[in-house]
Amino acid sequence: MKGFSTLAVVIILIIVVIAVAGIFFVINSQGGHNTTTTSTSSSFSTSSQASSSQTTASSQISASIIAGGSTFVNPLMQVWIKDFQSNYNGIQVTYSAVGSGAGVNNFLQGAYDIGATDVPPPSNLYQQLTQKYGEVLTIPDVVGAVDIIYNIPSFSGTLNLTADVLAKIYLGQIQYWDDPAIKALNPHFNFTHQKIIAVHRSDGSGTTFIFTYWLYTSSQSWRSSNVSYGYTVNWPVDKLGNGLGGKGSDGVTAYVSQNPYSIGYVEAQYAIAKNLTPAAVLNPSTGDYVLPTQASIETAIQNANLSSLPSSLTRDLSQYLSVFLNVKAHNAYPIVTFSWLVIKVNYTDKSKAEAIYLFLKYIATTGQTELPSGYIELPSNIQQLILQNLKLISYNNTSVYTLVS
Known part of the structure; x- marks a missing residue:
């Protein structure tokens, strides 16, 4: 009986220990779960507060x-x-x-x-x-950049132009596409005897200001005239009936698109949007004929x-208008x-x-x-x-x- 009693006591003690351990595990597990939940809640709350604190007066x-x-x-x-x-x-x-x-x-x-x-x-x-x-x-x-755009039916290749030739077109001194001055720059193409329609802006335009200022700084013919430069100018070509004024860059691109044998000047993105071909323009600082591409514009900026x-x-x-005009670097677009x-x-x-x-x-x-x-x-x-x-x-x-x- 005594042995049995001792064995029973041992068994009972083991059961008690196991029970206590189980209860402790459950309590600890519940406590851990609550702690995790609290931590997550606290973390979310902190995140919200941080977001709130980052919402400055500016927003x-x-x-x-x-x-x-x-x-x-x-x-x-x-x-x-x-x-x-x-x-x-x-x-x-x-x-x-x-x-x-x-x-x-x-x-x-x-x-x-x-x-x-x-x-x-x-x-x-x-x-x-x-x-x-x-x-x-x-x-x-x-x-x-300012692109020189044109509409010459059947023209293939790249049209080369200089500031002086462009000046004479807008001054009305060059009136036909087969003018010797244009042919000399483009011997690869046989121009027909067609009158040039010179399209320009009819409204006060910064693009006109840049274009005419570039002509003024780059062409003796333009400087010798009384046209000068500005948001608006009096275009001599209009007096000859060869000029056409478009309102806004959209107006210029539309007129060039619609009128064969026309020429005009617009910002690069308008030429790109309307799929109009730009001319290669002589950079007088280097003697290069340069197309207006991202690379040639970036070259002008970098130099x-x-x-x-x-x-x-x-x-x-x-007085800083000319900072990017005729930059002295090969493959730098001049306008x-x-x-x-x-x-x-x-x-x-x-x-x-x-x-x-x-x-x-x-x-x-x-x-x-x-x-x-x-x-x-x-x-x-x-x-x-x-x-x-x-x-x-x-x-x-x-x-x-x-x-x-």
């Missing part, structure tokens, strides 16, 4: 930006606006492609918050802007003297330019100031990636120059940069 801005001007930048601007507003749905941006001249003038009159132009405002216009607004910023937004640009973009930048945006520096509307700052910051950074054909991104040093100058934008003498960063 809550409610403002409208009215911009307009350059037709050159319009296709890209529409892409920018859509992408920007997907991140800042409280900021509404509208852009009207009315031409550079009207864009800057509407900005001067207060109708636009941003004036877009293919050239920096001329000195006289810059003076008017500063008289009205105090300081203004003139900011590059993208790089592009331009960008160090000549001032550190302050509040200055009169009209390359910045596109520009003009804005005020000082604002009394906080939301407006913040919205403009954020939009222009977007353009100078994210907006420079994956650009459509015909546009080339700003050099990295120019992007940094823009970001530094955007810090000048202020609300009641306080830098907006400090409010939204």
